[in-house]
Amino acid sequence: MKPTLLDQLLAIAELFERDMRRAFHGTALTETRVHALWLLKHLGPATQQALAKELGTTARSVSALVDGLERAGYVRRALHPEDRRALLVTLTEEADAVMARMQVDHARLAAELTAAVDPEDLAAFERGIESVLARLSRLVDEESVHYGIEPPASGRSEDDE
């Protein structure tokens, strides 16, 4: 039985997740923390609100996240030059170096995965993955996948435990 495209994509997602957990095990890093550091590396110093938006989480979670990263020496909280309510989360030099190495490994992995595709297939493959990503983005945006769950508002009452 051939697995569907969806199953293959989910398998890839799970491989990423497990492999990162393995790689970060024994360090202070986690996937979420690395995601935050990655954003700071690419965006530069950012307020916690900005981070919350980018990470798709709440300000509260970012507070805890930055606490952990600060404790581990990866970021510092700096005063915002214009807004005295806000803080600018900034990478330490050590974290900057880690993220630079991560970018190298990331680029290497990107190249290796691309190289795994038959050059004859590459153009069609790239068009395909772009189409899939666009379609999935739209579906997620429309909240049109329910995974067997009745949507809370429109569906019938399922709140009888």
Added chain:
Amino acid sequence: MKPTLLDQLLAIAELFERDMRRAFHGTALTETRVHALWLLKHLGPATQQALAKELGTTARSVSALVDGLERAGYVRRALHPEDRRALLVTLTEEADAVMARMQVDHARLAAELTAAVDPEDLAAFERGIESVLARLSRLVDEESVHYGIEPPASGRSEDDE
């Protein structure tokens, strides 16, 4: 700037994760719990050890996981007919129905994502995704991606705790 294949795959993985969190929000379900239920739906009743292996986690985590699923009415612990140490985790009828609906939605999503690809490109695309998954599997298996982290042998000593 064209995103790399790797970045597109990571974007897809994140879309899956966020969308499931959205869909399950307000219910007793989470991605991990659904993963366990999905396995039980496909494998049939399983011991917690078997679940731990499939989920790539520990027996301890499965204990807590099954506790939660049992509390929410999705599974029951049944006695193992042959091994009196073991328990067979079994789907309730309600959970079985939820998973049946989920399979339908899953198949629908799979079809939609496949349909997003230009039929002209589909064959090459399928070969490509298979190659990428195989290559990534191998890399993960060999633990050859380090994400900028020094493997725990060199650099900072970790054995002084």
Added chain:
DNA sequence: TATTGTTATACTCTATAACTATA
């Protein structure tokens, strides 16, 4: 002795609400 599942403990991530200090 090894395995199954448990209790005990600790840390992380997510989420809501109430609070402060600024804007």
Added chain:
DNA sequence: TATAGTTATAGAGTATAACAATA
């Protein structure tokens, strides 16, 4: 009034270690 970040609280996931019952 609204925003930035905090404390308080709670549930969930992950991981290690020690333990009981059973194999």
